[in-house]
Amino acid sequence: MSEFTDGTMTGNTLSMVDMEKRLEALPTTDKVNALIKQAITDLLNSGDVAVNGxxxxxxxxxxxxxxxxxxxxxxxxxxxxxxxxxxxxxxxxxxxxxxxxxxxxxxxxxxxxxxxxxxxxxxxxxxxxxxxxxxxxxxxxxxxxxxxxxx
CATH class of the missing domain: 2.60.120.260 (Galactose-binding domain-like)
Structure with a gap:
């Protein structure tokens, strides 16, 4: 069976419960899309980008x-x-x-x-x-x- 570690140098082994918690914490596609849209809106409203109009x-x-x-x-x-x-x-x-x-x-x-x-x-x-x-x-x-x- 494969072991999953926390990605640190010491490589602490993660339990299945820890793995599920980490997966649940990952942003969904909707969250990522919302973050991208907000970043673009913030950039356009900052005045740092020339746009049509x-x-x-x-x-x-x-x-x-x-x-x-x-x-x-x-x-x-x-x-x-x-x-x-x-x-x-x-x-x-x-x-x-x-x-x-x-x-x-x-x-x-x-x-x-x-x-x-x-x-x-x-x-x-x-x-x-x-x-x-x-x-x-x-x-x-x-x-x-x-x-x-x-x-």
């Missing part, structure tokens, strides 16, 4: 008249989503841009350009109601954009 829009468009100094702006997010900036119209000098949440560096993105190209800091995940501080230097325009799920 994602919408993209510009939420703030800032024209810059004095590009040789830092131009800083704030925006309070009306909806949760992935926010990024698009800095265009590079001027003389090495353009740079940043964006962060609530004036903290916990969630921040910085980009330094080469003086000849548009740059795009981000994206960072922002919850509705959070304030974004963002700015740039040596650019003529700075747009704040968001990607969210369509309602």
């Amino acid at each position: 994602t919408q993209f829009k510009v939420v703030a468009d800032n024209k810059i008249s004095n590009d040789s100094t830092w131009n800083n702006f704030t925006y309070t997010a009306k909806e949760s989503g992935w926010y990024s900036m698009y800095c265009s119209g590079p001027k003389s000098g090495t353009g740079s841009a940043f964006m962060r949440i609530n004036n903290t560096r916990a969630k921040e993105s910085r980009v330094t350009g080469n003086g000849a190209r548009d740059i795009c800091p981000g994206p960072i995940w922002v919850k509705a109601g959070e304030t974004i501080l963002y700015g740039c230097i040596y650019f003529g325009e700075c747009e704040l954009q968001v990607a969210t799920r369509e309602e």
Whole structure:
């Protein structure tokens, strides 16, 4: 007769009662399917995955008249989503841009350009109601954009 062990290094033998208890504790197909569905739902709701129905829009468009100094702006997010900036119209000098949440560096993105190209800091995940501080230097325009799920 075969012996069943508990899978440890010592190989303790399991009785039939112990084996039945272990089998009963295993998740059923329904439980596994429910766990998978919940994991997928949690992932989609986290904002970490782009899905069909994602919408993209510009939420703030800032024209810059004095590009040789830092131009800083704030925006309070009306909806949760992935926010990024698009800095265009590079001027003389090495353009740079940043964006962060609530004036903290916990969630921040910085980009330094080469003086000849548009740059795009981000994206960072922002919850509705959070304030974004963002700015740039040596650019003529700075747009704040968001990607969210369509309602």
